[in-house]
Amino acid sequence: MRRLAAVRARRDAQAAIYDGLLFLMVVILISVGMFLWSAKLVADGPAFSGATYQDLAADQLVTVLGLNVGAEGINVSCTNSSGTFSFELASAPNVSAGIRTVDWALRAHCALRDWALWCNGTFRAQGLPPAVDAAFARAALDGTHYAWTFVVGGEAVMWGSDDTTMLGEGDLPTPRCAEERTLCTVPSSGEGGAPEPLGVVRYYLWLA
Amino acid sequence: MALRADEGAEIGVFEDLQTLLVVVVGLTVLVASALYNWGVVASFDEGQDLYDAARDVLRAVEAWDRLRARDQLLIKYDDFMLHQPELASIYRNRNVSDDFAERVRVDAHYNVTLDDLDVGDAEHRRDNLTFSYYEFGEQVPDGVELVTLRTHYALVMATNVTSYSQDVSVRHLCLVTVEVWR
Numbered sequence: 601m602r603r604l605a606a607v608r609a610r611r612d613a614q615a616a617i618y619d620g621l622l623f624l625m626v627v628i629l630i631s632v633g634m635f636l637w638s639a640k641l642v643a644d645g646p647a648f649s650g651a652t653y654q655d656l657a658a659d660q661l662v663t664v665l666g667l668n669v670g671a672e673g674i675n676v677s678c679t680n681s682s683g684t685f686s687f688e689l690a691s692a693p694n695v696s697a698g699i700r701t702v703d704w705a706l707r708a709h710c711a712l713r714d715w716a717l718w719c720n721g722t723f724r725a726q727g728l729p730p731a732v733d734a735a736f737a738r739a740a741l742d743g744t745h746y747a748w749t750f751v752v753g754g755e756a757v758m759w760g761s762d763d764t765t766m767l768g769e770g771d772l773p774t775p776r777c778a779e780e781r782t783l784c785t786v787p788s789s790g791e792g793g794a795p796e797p798l799g800v801v802r803y804y805l806w807l808a
Numbered sequence: 809m810a811l812r813a814d815e816g817a818e819i820g821v822f823e824d825l826q827t828l829l830v831v832v833v834g835l836t837v838l839v840a841s842a843l844y845n846w847g848v849v850a851s852f853d854e855g856q857d858l859y860d861a862a863r864d865v866l867r868a869v870e871a872w873d874r875l876r877a878r879d880q881l882l883i884k885y886d887d888f889m890l891h892q893p894e895l896a897s898i899y900r901n902r903n904v905s906d907d908f909a910e911r912v913r914v915d916a917h918y919n920v921t922l923d924d925l926d927v928g929d930a931e932h933r934r935d936n937l938t939f940s941y942y943e944f945g946e947q948v949p950d951g952v953e954l955v956t957l958r959t960h961y962a963l964v965m966a967t968n969v970t971s972y973s974q975d976v977s978v979r980h981l982c983l984v985t986v987e988v989w990r
Contacts, residue, residue, distance in 0.1 A: 620830035627834040631841035638845040646855035648957065652863045659866075659959045662887040666962035668979045699977045738925075738981060739960045 650775070653805065657777040660739055660746070661803040665703040665781065667735045674705075674728055676712065680721030689725065694718075702735045706750055706758075706783055710798040713752065733760030736803075743808050747772060752799035776806035861916040862957040862988045868912040869920070869984075874898075877964035880973055889962040890982055895922065899942040908944040919945040919987045924963055926980035952989040959984050 674689040689695060694715035695708040705728060712723045736748050740762055747761035780802040784795035869875060870888045875898075877889040898907050912920070922942040932940035948954065963982040966974045 616824070616826060620827065623830055623834055624837075627837050631837055634841050634845045638848045642848060642852040646852060646859055648859050648863070652859070652957070655863065655866070656959050659888075659961065662889070663960045663962045663981070666885075666887065666889045666964070666979055667981060668977075699979075701979060741958055741960070 650777070653777045653807075654779070656741070656744075657779040657803055657805040660741070660805060661779045661781055661801065664735050664739050664748075664803075665701065665706075665801070667702055667739065669700055669702045669705040669731050669735055674725060674731055677724045678712070678715070678721060679723070680719045689728065692723075692725075702732055703783065705732055706801060707798060709750070709757065710752060710783070713757075729758040729760065732758060736760055737762060741805075745806050745808055747804040749802045750799055751802065757799070772804055773806050776804050779803045779805075858916055858953075858955040858988050858990065859957075861914040861918070862955050862986045864914045865912055865918050865920060865986045865988065866957065866959065866984070868914070872911050874907075874911075877962075877976070878966065878974070880969075880976055882972060882974065889964050889979075890922070892963050892965045892980070895942050895963070896937060896939055899939065899944070900937070902944065912944070914988070916988045916990060917946050918989075919943070919948050921985045921987075922961070922963075923983040923985065924980050925983055926963075948987055948989065955988045957986045957988075 672688065676687045676689055676692040678685050678687065678693060687693070689705070689708055690697070690700065692708065692712060692715075694711040696711065698704045698707075709725065709728055712725060715721070716723050732750070733748075736746060737760075740746055745761070745763045747759070747763065749756045749759040751757070780800055782800050783798045785798060787793045787795060873884070874894050875890055876884045877891040878884050902908065908920075912918075920943070924940055924942075927938065927940040929940045931938050961982045961984055963980040964976050965978040965980060966976050968974050
Protein backbone atom coordinates (compact mmCIF):
# COMPACT_ATOMS: atom_id res chain seq x y z
CA MET A 601 0.00 0.00 0.00
CA ARG A 602 2.80 2.37 0.88
CA ARG A 603 4.71 1.45 -2.32
CA LEU A 604 1.59 2.03 -4.40
CA ALA A 605 1.13 5.43 -2.76
CA ALA A 606 4.79 6.33 -3.44
CA VAL A 607 4.47 5.34 -7.14
CA ARG A 608 1.29 7.42 -7.43
CA ALA A 609 2.98 10.38 -5.78
CA ARG A 610 5.92 10.13 -8.18
CA ARG A 611 3.56 10.00 -11.19
CA ASP A 612 1.62 13.00 -9.88
CA ALA A 613 4.87 14.90 -9.40
CA GLN A 614 5.97 14.09 -12.98
CA ALA A 615 2.58 15.15 -14.34
CA ALA A 616 2.80 18.40 -12.40
CA ILE A 617 6.27 19.09 -13.89
CA TYR A 618 5.02 18.42 -17.43
CA ASP A 619 1.96 20.61 -16.84
CA GLY A 620 4.22 23.35 -15.54
CA LEU A 621 6.54 23.09 -18.54
CA LEU A 622 3.57 23.17 -20.92
CA PHE A 623 2.20 26.23 -19.20
CA LEU A 624 5.57 27.99 -19.37
CA MET A 625 5.91 27.09 -23.03
CA VAL A 626 2.54 28.68 -23.82
CA VAL A 627 3.55 31.77 -21.83
CA ILE A 628 6.84 32.04 -23.71
CA LEU A 629 5.09 31.62 -27.08
CA ILE A 630 2.64 34.40 -26.25
CA SER A 631 5.49 36.59 -25.08
CA VAL A 632 7.56 35.94 -28.23
CA GLY A 633 4.46 36.70 -30.33
CA MET A 634 4.11 40.05 -28.60
CA PHE A 635 7.78 40.88 -29.24
CA LEU A 636 7.52 39.92 -32.91
CA TRP A 637 4.33 41.97 -33.34
CA SER A 638 5.77 45.11 -31.75
CA ALA A 639 9.07 44.67 -33.63
CA LYS A 640 7.18 44.44 -36.92
CA LEU A 641 5.09 47.49 -36.07
CA VAL A 642 8.04 49.70 -35.29
CA ALA A 643 10.50 48.15 -37.77
CA ASP A 644 10.75 51.23 -40.00
CA GLY A 645 9.96 53.77 -37.31
CA PRO A 646 7.22 56.39 -37.59
CA ALA A 647 6.53 57.54 -41.14
CA PHE A 648 4.07 59.35 -43.34
CA SER A 649 1.18 57.09 -44.20
CA GLY A 650 0.15 56.02 -47.66
CA ALA A 651 -2.83 58.36 -47.33
CA THR A 652 -0.44 61.30 -46.91
CA TYR A 653 1.37 60.47 -50.14
CA GLN A 654 -1.97 60.02 -51.88
CA ASP A 655 -2.99 63.50 -50.71
CA LEU A 656 0.35 64.88 -51.91
CA ALA A 657 -0.20 63.34 -55.34
CA ALA A 658 -3.64 64.97 -55.49
CA ASP A 659 -2.19 68.33 -54.38
CA GLN A 660 0.56 68.10 -56.97
CA LEU A 661 -1.84 67.35 -59.83
CA VAL A 662 -4.17 70.21 -58.86
CA THR A 663 -1.21 72.58 -58.48
CA VAL A 664 0.34 71.76 -61.86
CA LEU A 665 -2.99 72.08 -63.68
CA GLY A 666 -3.34 75.55 -62.15
CA LEU A 667 0.15 76.78 -63.07
CA ASN A 668 0.89 79.04 -66.02
CA VAL A 669 2.25 77.29 -69.06
CA GLY A 670 4.75 79.11 -71.26
CA ALA A 671 2.30 79.31 -74.19
CA GLU A 672 4.15 82.07 -76.08
CA GLY A 673 6.76 79.75 -77.50
CA ILE A 674 4.34 77.02 -78.59
CA ASN A 675 3.69 77.04 -82.30
CA VAL A 676 1.02 74.98 -83.99
CA SER A 677 1.11 73.92 -87.57
CA CYS A 678 -2.34 73.13 -89.02
CA THR A 679 -2.88 71.46 -92.35
CA ASN A 680 -6.14 70.97 -94.22
CA SER A 681 -7.35 71.07 -97.81
CA SER A 682 -6.71 74.83 -97.92
CA GLY A 683 -3.04 74.48 -97.09
CA THR A 684 -0.70 74.59 -94.09
CA PHE A 685 -0.86 77.43 -91.59
CA SER A 686 1.18 78.28 -88.49
CA PHE A 687 -0.23 79.81 -85.34
CA GLU A 688 0.72 80.49 -81.80
CA LEU A 689 -1.19 78.06 -79.59
CA ALA A 690 -3.43 80.79 -78.16
CA SER A 691 -4.61 81.85 -81.61
CA ALA A 692 -4.81 78.39 -83.20
CA PRO A 693 -8.17 77.35 -84.69
CA ASN A 694 -10.78 76.09 -82.22
CA VAL A 695 -8.60 77.00 -79.18
CA SER A 696 -10.62 79.03 -76.72
CA ALA A 697 -9.36 82.07 -74.90
CA GLY A 698 -8.59 81.60 -71.24
CA ILE A 699 -5.98 81.79 -68.55
CA ARG A 700 -2.90 80.13 -69.93
CA THR A 701 -2.48 77.33 -67.52
CA VAL A 702 -1.52 73.69 -67.98
CA ASP A 703 -5.24 72.86 -67.82
CA TRP A 704 -5.87 75.30 -70.69
CA ALA A 705 -2.98 73.87 -72.72
CA LEU A 706 -4.34 70.32 -72.44
CA ARG A 707 -7.80 71.52 -73.44
CA ALA A 708 -6.19 73.35 -76.37
CA HIS A 709 -4.73 70.04 -77.53
CA CYS A 710 -8.23 68.50 -77.44
CA ALA A 711 -9.65 71.48 -79.33
CA LEU A 712 -7.03 71.04 -82.05
CA ARG A 713 -7.87 67.33 -82.31
CA ASP A 714 -11.53 68.20 -82.71
CA TRP A 715 -10.65 70.76 -85.38
CA ALA A 716 -8.54 68.20 -87.25
CA LEU A 717 -11.41 65.67 -87.18
CA TRP A 718 -13.98 68.25 -88.19
CA CYS A 719 -12.12 69.59 -91.23
CA ASN A 720 -10.26 66.40 -92.11
CA GLY A 721 -6.91 68.04 -91.40
CA THR A 722 -3.88 67.46 -89.21
CA PHE A 723 -2.01 69.51 -86.67
CA ARG A 724 1.43 69.49 -85.08
CA ALA A 725 2.15 71.11 -81.75
CA GLN A 726 5.58 69.77 -80.89
CA GLY A 727 6.21 72.39 -78.25
CA LEU A 728 3.16 71.47 -76.21
CA PRO A 729 4.30 68.25 -74.43
CA PRO A 730 7.64 69.77 -73.29
CA ALA A 731 5.85 72.88 -72.00
CA VAL A 732 3.43 70.76 -69.96
CA ASP A 733 6.24 68.50 -68.76
CA ALA A 734 8.24 71.57 -67.69
CA ALA A 735 5.39 72.51 -65.32
CA PHE A 736 5.31 69.00 -63.85
CA ALA A 737 9.10 68.99 -63.56
CA ARG A 738 9.12 72.36 -61.84
CA ALA A 739 6.65 71.17 -59.21
CA ALA A 740 8.46 67.87 -58.56
CA LEU A 741 9.02 67.23 -54.87
CA ASP A 742 12.46 66.43 -53.50
CA GLY A 743 12.76 62.79 -52.58
CA THR A 744 10.06 61.69 -55.01
CA HIS A 745 9.73 60.74 -58.65
CA TYR A 746 6.77 61.49 -60.87
CA ALA A 747 5.23 60.49 -64.16
CA TRP A 748 2.20 61.84 -65.98
CA THR A 749 0.12 60.97 -69.00
CA PHE A 750 -2.68 62.68 -70.87
CA VAL A 751 -5.06 60.13 -72.35
CA VAL A 752 -7.57 61.16 -75.02
CA GLY A 753 -9.98 58.58 -76.40
CA GLY A 754 -8.01 55.77 -74.79
CA GLU A 755 -4.75 56.89 -76.41
CA ALA A 756 -1.87 58.44 -74.45
CA VAL A 757 -1.20 61.60 -76.45
CA MET A 758 1.31 63.17 -74.04
CA TRP A 759 3.40 61.87 -71.20
CA GLY A 760 6.48 62.67 -69.23
CA SER A 761 8.52 61.62 -66.21
CA ASP A 762 11.63 62.64 -64.34
CA ASP A 763 12.76 59.02 -64.54
CA THR A 764 13.93 58.28 -68.06
CA THR A 765 13.65 54.52 -67.55
CA MET A 766 9.86 54.81 -67.46
CA LEU A 767 8.49 53.80 -70.86
CA GLY A 768 4.91 52.99 -69.97
CA GLU A 769 2.55 52.59 -67.03
CA GLY A 770 3.69 48.98 -66.65
CA ASP A 771 7.23 50.17 -65.91
CA LEU A 772 6.21 52.33 -62.97
CA PRO A 773 7.50 51.05 -59.65
CA THR A 774 5.30 50.00 -56.77
CA PRO A 775 4.23 51.19 -54.30
CA ARG A 776 3.17 54.38 -56.01
CA CYS A 777 0.34 56.85 -55.68
CA ALA A 778 -1.85 57.62 -58.65
CA GLU A 779 -4.24 60.49 -59.09
CA GLU A 780 -6.29 61.34 -62.13
CA ARG A 781 -8.46 64.16 -63.34
CA THR A 782 -10.96 64.04 -66.19
CA LEU A 783 -11.02 67.28 -68.15
CA CYS A 784 -14.53 68.06 -69.36
CA THR A 785 -16.11 70.58 -71.66
CA VAL A 786 -17.61 73.60 -69.95
CA PRO A 787 -21.06 74.30 -71.42
CA SER A 788 -21.63 77.98 -72.13
CA SER A 789 -24.01 79.69 -69.78
CA GLY A 790 -27.61 79.21 -70.90
CA GLU A 791 -26.59 76.48 -73.33
CA GLY A 792 -27.40 73.66 -70.95
CA GLY A 793 -26.27 70.08 -71.49
CA ALA A 794 -23.95 67.91 -69.48
CA PRO A 795 -20.18 68.44 -69.59
CA GLU A 796 -18.51 65.94 -71.90
CA PRO A 797 -15.15 64.35 -71.10
CA LEU A 798 -12.22 65.53 -73.18
CA GLY A 799 -9.35 63.54 -71.74
CA VAL A 800 -7.83 62.17 -68.56
CA VAL A 801 -4.66 63.46 -66.89
CA ARG A 802 -2.96 60.85 -64.70
CA TYR A 803 -0.23 61.67 -62.23
CA TYR A 804 1.97 59.12 -60.50
CA LEU A 805 4.21 59.77 -57.52
CA TRP A 806 6.62 57.41 -55.81
CA LEU A 807 9.48 57.72 -53.37
CA ALA A 808 12.99 58.03 -54.75
CA MET B 809 -6.24 13.68 2.92
CA ALA B 810 -3.79 12.01 5.18
CA LEU B 811 -1.82 10.99 2.11
CA ARG B 812 -1.85 14.59 0.82
CA ALA B 813 -0.63 15.77 4.16
CA ASP B 814 2.29 13.39 3.71
CA GLU B 815 3.13 14.83 0.24
CA GLY B 816 2.84 18.48 1.19
CA ALA B 817 0.12 20.90 2.25
CA GLU B 818 -2.17 22.68 -0.29
CA ILE B 819 -1.23 26.32 -0.91
CA GLY B 820 -4.42 28.27 -1.50
CA VAL B 821 -6.13 26.84 -4.56
CA PHE B 822 -2.85 25.43 -5.85
CA GLU B 823 -1.98 21.87 -5.29
CA ASP B 824 1.53 22.53 -4.11
CA LEU B 825 4.35 25.07 -3.97
CA GLN B 826 5.79 23.94 -7.28
CA THR B 827 2.55 24.69 -9.17
CA LEU B 828 2.31 28.08 -7.49
CA LEU B 829 5.90 28.85 -8.52
CA VAL B 830 5.27 27.92 -12.17
CA VAL B 831 2.12 30.07 -12.30
CA VAL B 832 3.88 33.04 -10.67
CA VAL B 833 6.90 32.81 -13.01
CA GLY B 834 4.63 32.44 -16.06
CA LEU B 835 2.46 35.40 -15.15
CA THR B 836 5.54 37.51 -14.37
CA VAL B 837 7.01 36.76 -17.81
CA LEU B 838 3.68 37.58 -19.46
CA VAL B 839 3.17 40.84 -17.59
CA ALA B 840 6.79 41.95 -18.08
CA SER B 841 6.77 41.32 -21.82
CA ALA B 842 3.33 42.96 -22.19
CA LEU B 843 4.54 46.06 -20.33
CA TYR B 844 7.73 46.25 -22.37
CA ASN B 845 5.93 45.90 -25.71
CA TRP B 846 3.25 48.34 -24.64
CA GLY B 847 5.98 50.88 -23.92
CA VAL B 848 7.61 50.29 -27.30
CA VAL B 849 4.31 50.69 -29.17
CA ALA B 850 3.35 53.77 -27.10
CA SER B 851 6.62 55.54 -27.94
CA PHE B 852 6.14 54.59 -31.60
CA ASP B 853 2.61 56.05 -31.54
CA GLU B 854 3.95 59.25 -30.01
CA GLY B 855 6.45 59.59 -32.85
CA GLN B 856 3.76 58.79 -35.41
CA ASP B 857 1.55 61.56 -34.00
CA LEU B 858 4.01 64.16 -35.33
CA TYR B 859 3.67 62.80 -38.86
CA ASP B 860 -0.11 62.85 -38.56
CA ALA B 861 0.05 66.41 -37.16
CA ALA B 862 2.09 67.59 -40.17
CA ARG B 863 -0.58 66.21 -42.46
CA ASP B 864 -3.30 67.81 -40.34
CA VAL B 865 -1.65 71.22 -40.75
CA LEU B 866 -1.86 70.93 -44.53
CA ARG B 867 -5.47 69.76 -44.37
CA ALA B 868 -6.36 72.68 -42.07
CA VAL B 869 -4.80 75.15 -44.52
CA GLU B 870 -6.75 73.60 -47.40
CA ALA B 871 -9.97 73.69 -45.40
CA TRP B 872 -9.63 77.42 -44.77
CA ASP B 873 -12.02 79.12 -47.17
CA ARG B 874 -10.34 82.49 -46.80
CA LEU B 875 -7.18 81.15 -48.45
CA ARG B 876 -9.02 79.50 -51.34
CA ALA B 877 -8.45 81.29 -54.64
CA ARG B 878 -11.34 82.82 -56.59
CA ASP B 879 -11.83 83.14 -60.32
CA GLN B 880 -12.34 86.28 -62.41
CA LEU B 881 -15.86 86.71 -61.06
CA LEU B 882 -14.78 86.14 -57.44
CA ILE B 883 -16.27 82.63 -57.32
CA LYS B 884 -14.15 80.19 -55.35
CA TYR B 885 -12.39 77.51 -57.38
CA ASP B 886 -13.38 73.93 -56.61
CA ASP B 887 -9.72 72.96 -56.38
CA PHE B 888 -7.51 74.38 -53.68
CA MET B 889 -5.22 77.11 -54.92
CA LEU B 890 -3.91 79.88 -52.70
CA HIS B 891 -5.41 83.35 -52.96
CA GLN B 892 -2.33 85.54 -52.73
CA PRO B 893 -4.00 88.80 -51.58
CA GLU B 894 -5.59 87.07 -48.57
CA LEU B 895 -2.39 85.19 -47.80
CA ALA B 896 -0.46 88.46 -47.92
CA SER B 897 -3.06 90.14 -45.70
CA ILE B 898 -2.87 87.39 -43.07
CA TYR B 899 0.92 87.47 -43.17
CA ARG B 900 1.10 91.26 -42.99
CA ASN B 901 -1.23 91.43 -39.99
CA ARG B 902 0.07 88.36 -38.18
CA ASN B 903 1.41 90.42 -35.29
CA VAL B 904 -1.95 92.18 -34.86
CA SER B 905 -4.29 89.21 -35.00
CA ASP B 906 -2.84 85.75 -35.34
CA ASP B 907 -5.61 84.37 -37.54
CA PHE B 908 -3.40 81.56 -38.77
CA ALA B 909 -2.80 80.19 -35.27
CA GLU B 910 -6.49 80.43 -34.47
CA ARG B 911 -7.46 78.60 -37.62
CA VAL B 912 -4.69 76.00 -37.87
CA ARG B 913 -4.54 74.09 -34.62
CA VAL B 914 -2.78 70.79 -34.10
CA ASP B 915 -1.51 68.94 -31.06
CA ALA B 916 2.12 69.96 -31.63
CA HIS B 917 4.28 72.99 -32.32
CA TYR B 918 4.54 73.91 -35.97
CA ASN B 919 6.07 76.30 -38.46
CA VAL B 920 4.59 76.74 -41.94
CA THR B 921 6.53 78.48 -44.70
CA LEU B 922 4.86 79.21 -48.02
CA ASP B 923 7.70 80.06 -50.37
CA ASP B 924 6.77 81.87 -53.59
CA LEU B 925 9.28 80.32 -55.99
CA ASP B 926 8.67 83.02 -58.60
CA VAL B 927 9.72 85.90 -56.32
CA GLY B 928 13.35 86.01 -55.25
CA ASP B 929 14.29 86.51 -51.60
CA ALA B 930 15.94 89.82 -52.51
CA GLU B 931 12.55 91.17 -53.62
CA HIS B 932 10.89 90.36 -50.28
CA ARG B 933 9.70 93.71 -48.91
CA ARG B 934 6.82 94.20 -46.56
CA ASP B 935 6.52 97.91 -47.33
CA ASN B 936 5.64 97.50 -51.00
CA LEU B 937 3.67 94.30 -50.36
CA THR B 938 5.98 92.06 -52.34
CA PHE B 939 6.52 88.81 -50.55
CA SER B 940 8.93 86.05 -51.38
CA TYR B 941 7.67 83.90 -48.52
CA TYR B 942 4.90 83.82 -45.93
CA GLU B 943 5.85 82.30 -42.59
CA PHE B 944 3.46 81.32 -39.79
CA GLY B 945 3.72 79.50 -36.49
CA GLU B 946 6.63 79.33 -34.09
CA GLN B 947 10.33 79.53 -34.81
CA VAL B 948 11.91 76.09 -34.84
CA PRO B 949 14.07 75.71 -31.72
CA ASP B 950 17.51 74.15 -31.96
CA GLY B 951 17.95 70.50 -31.20
CA VAL B 952 14.35 69.35 -31.47
CA GLU B 953 13.26 66.33 -33.43
CA LEU B 954 11.52 67.70 -36.51
CA VAL B 955 9.07 66.16 -38.92
CA THR B 956 8.97 67.99 -42.26
CA LEU B 957 6.33 67.71 -44.97
CA ARG B 958 6.56 69.53 -48.31
CA THR B 959 4.12 70.05 -51.12
CA HIS B 960 3.25 72.66 -53.73
CA TYR B 961 0.27 74.90 -54.22
CA ALA B 962 -0.51 77.23 -57.10
CA LEU B 963 -0.50 80.81 -55.87
CA VAL B 964 -3.10 82.89 -57.72
CA MET B 965 -1.83 86.48 -57.93
CA ALA B 966 -5.22 88.13 -58.10
CA THR B 967 -5.49 91.84 -58.84
CA ASN B 968 -8.73 93.77 -58.77
CA VAL B 969 -10.14 94.95 -62.08
CA THR B 970 -13.51 96.17 -60.82
CA SER B 971 -15.30 95.67 -57.53
CA TYR B 972 -16.79 92.43 -58.84
CA SER B 973 -14.05 91.10 -61.12
CA GLN B 974 -10.33 90.43 -60.91
CA ASP B 975 -7.42 89.36 -63.05
CA VAL B 976 -6.25 85.89 -62.07
CA SER B 977 -4.08 85.10 -65.06
CA VAL B 978 -0.78 85.13 -63.18
CA ARG B 979 0.05 82.01 -61.18
CA HIS B 980 3.14 81.39 -59.11
CA LEU B 981 4.49 78.09 -57.84
CA CYS B 982 4.43 78.01 -54.04
CA LEU B 983 6.46 75.50 -52.05
CA VAL B 984 4.77 74.75 -48.73
CA THR B 985 7.01 73.45 -45.95
CA VAL B 986 5.41 72.23 -42.73
CA GLU B 987 7.73 71.58 -39.79
CA VAL B 988 6.29 69.95 -36.68
CA TRP B 989 7.88 69.17 -33.33
CA ARG B 990 6.97 68.36 -29.72
